[in-house]
Amino acid sequence: MTTGSIAHPPREKMAIDGARLLDRIERFAAIGRNATGGLDRVAFGDDDLRARAEFLREAAAAGLAGSVDAAGNILVRRPPGLARPDLPALLVGSHLDTVVNGGRLDGAYGVLVALEILQTVVEHGVELSYEPVAVVFANEEGARFPQPFWGSRALAGHLDELPAEPCDHDGAPLRGPLARAGGDLDRLATAAWPPGSVAAYLELHVEQGPVLEAGGERIGVVSDITGRTLLIAVVRGGAGHAGTTPMDLRCDPLAAACRMVLAIESLSREQRLCRVSTVGRLDVRPNSPNTIARDVTLTIDLRDGDPARLAGAEQAARDLVASIAAERGAEAEVSVGTRSGPAHADAGLMAAIAESAAELGHAHRTMPSGAGHDAQIISSIAPFGMIFVPSVGGVSHVPEEDTADADLIAGAEVLLHTALRL
Ligand code: GLV
Numbered sequence: 001m002t003t004g005s006i007a008h009p010p011r012e013k014m015a016i017d018g019a020r021l022l023d024r025i026e027r028f029a030a031i032g033r034n035a036t037g038g039l040d041r042v043a044f045g046d047d048d049l050r051a052r053a054e055f056l057r058e059a060a061a062a063g064l065a066g067s068v069d070a071a072g073n074i075l076v077r078r079p080p081g082l083a084r085p086d087l088p089a090l091l092v093g094s095h096l097d098t099v100v101n102g103g104r105l106d107g108a109y110g111v112l113v114a115l116e117i118l119q120t121v122v123e124h125g126v127e128l129s130y131e132p133v134a135v136v137f138a139n140e141e142g143a144r145f146p147q148p149f150w151g152s153r154a155l156a157g158h159l160d161e162l163p164a165e166p167c168d169h170d171g172a173p174l175r176g177p178l179a180r181a182g183g184d185l186d187r188l189a190t191a192a193w194p195p196g197s198v199a200a201y202l203e204l205h206v207e208q209g210p211v212l213e214a215g216g217e218r219i220g221v222v223s224d225i226t227g228r229t230l231l232i233a234v235v236r237g238g239a240g241h242a243g244t245t246p247m248d249l250r251c252d253p254l255a256a257a258c259r260m261v262l263a264i265e266s267l268s269r270e271q272r273l274c275r276v277s278t279v280g281r282l283d284v285r286p287n288s289p290n291t292i293a294r295d296v297t298l299t300i301d302l303r304d305g306d307p308a309r310l311a312g313a314e315q316a317a318r319d320l321v322a323s324i325a326a327e328r329g330a331e332a333e334v335s336v337g338t339r340s341g342p343a344h345a346d347a348g349l350m351a352a353i354a355e356s357a358a359e360l361g362h363a364h365r366t367m368p369s370g371a372g373h374d375a376q377i378i379s380s381i382a383p384f385g386m387i388f389v390p391s392v393g394g395v396s397h398v399p400e401e402d403t404a405d406a407d408l409i410a411g412a413e414v415l416l417h418t419a420l421r422l
């Protein structure tokens with residue numbers, strides 16, 4: 001991606017409406033908030049649907065044209081008359097869904113800024129070299145339906161990486177909830193964008209780690225995004241009465257799963273086979289205090305920037321699940337929830353982000369992302385640039401996730417100025 005100068009109002013005169021942005025962030029933070037202050041806006045749930053409807057309402061009220069594709073992605077464009085569908089698109093976006101008990105900024109910040117950028121461009125009557133399109137990718141997190149990056153995979157045309165009949169952790173199908181969100185599983189292929197139609201993708205996100213805060217920089221220029229493999233292991237034993245089944249006559253899949261959890265942790269902690277390895281979810285059935293479990297499902301999240309190391313860690317995880325199950329007389333089955341490869345940001349877009357930060361007087365640093373983002377999926381069809389702002393205390397995927405207002409506004413300004421440079 002090359003950058004250059006094009007006629008438009010001077011960049012220094014262009015600014016987003018910071019108060020409007022902060023107000024929207026606050027209002028969306030209330031959608032799906034639970035009693036402990038966290039957000040339970042898991043993809044395709046009632047609160048996600050409410051947030052999506054609100055996003056479309058905000059876009060319409062701003063005079064923009066919103067639509068939903070077959071994958072459930074929300075696309076917001078300039079209105080007919082102003083839009084230039086003949087130009088390749090500059091996609092700007094992120095996601096509205098959250099993890100279970102997540103924060104208010106992961107994803108929502110990026111899409112609300114994307115909306116703000118489109119609104120600003122329309123209000124200032126700016127002509128860009130590319131047609132700006134704000135995108136809310138469906139089910140980025142994979143919290144309920146374990147197909148993270150669902151929407152970006154469909155938009156990038158990677159249908160072969162998605163199950164034909166996706167189900168949630170309890171086996172309930174996605175088909176109905178997707179239709180309620182305006183999507184259509186039978187027409188999923190129509191969500192793919194034709195080759196060459198996306199000039200670039202920009203995503204603004206909270207860092208979700210401690211690096212910017214510790215370094216005192218306001219802007220992170222993302223160089224690379226980590227690779228990730230999510231495995232789903234099902235361990236089956238023999239359910240029975242906790243009081244009457246002698247210890248030597250039972251096959252307890254939960255006890256086996258616990259051994260697996262520690263062994264998975266050790267893949268990174270001791271063996272250093274990949275950068276990080278996590279079991280974040282256990283589904284125990286029937287999950288009853290006085291019943292030996294019948295079966296247990298574990299998620300195994302492996303991350304590394306090197307695909308070969310990731311493949312090695314996956315094989316090690318599969319081997320340890322099989323051997324622990326065999327030792328305990330249980331049965332185990334491992335399937336792939338998702339594999340997302342590491343991705344490099346485009347050098348030209350990185351330079352445009354760094355120049356925009358410098359122009360606006362913000363210290364910046366180049367850094368990799370240890371979290372996954374839709375940008376890494378879109379990298380297969382278009383160059384991407386990604387901007388981070390500091391996370392207070394370096395925490396994310398928790399209710400305490402936060403970023404200073406001034407940093408939220410600074411990130412939005414850098415994104416606007418980057419888009420104007422292209
Ligand atoms: C996305 O939030 C991830 O798990 O990295």
Ligand code: MN
Pocket residue numbers: 099106141397
């Ligand atoms: Mn997240």
Ligand code: MN
Pocket residue numbers: 095106107140205373
């Ligand atoms: Mn995110």
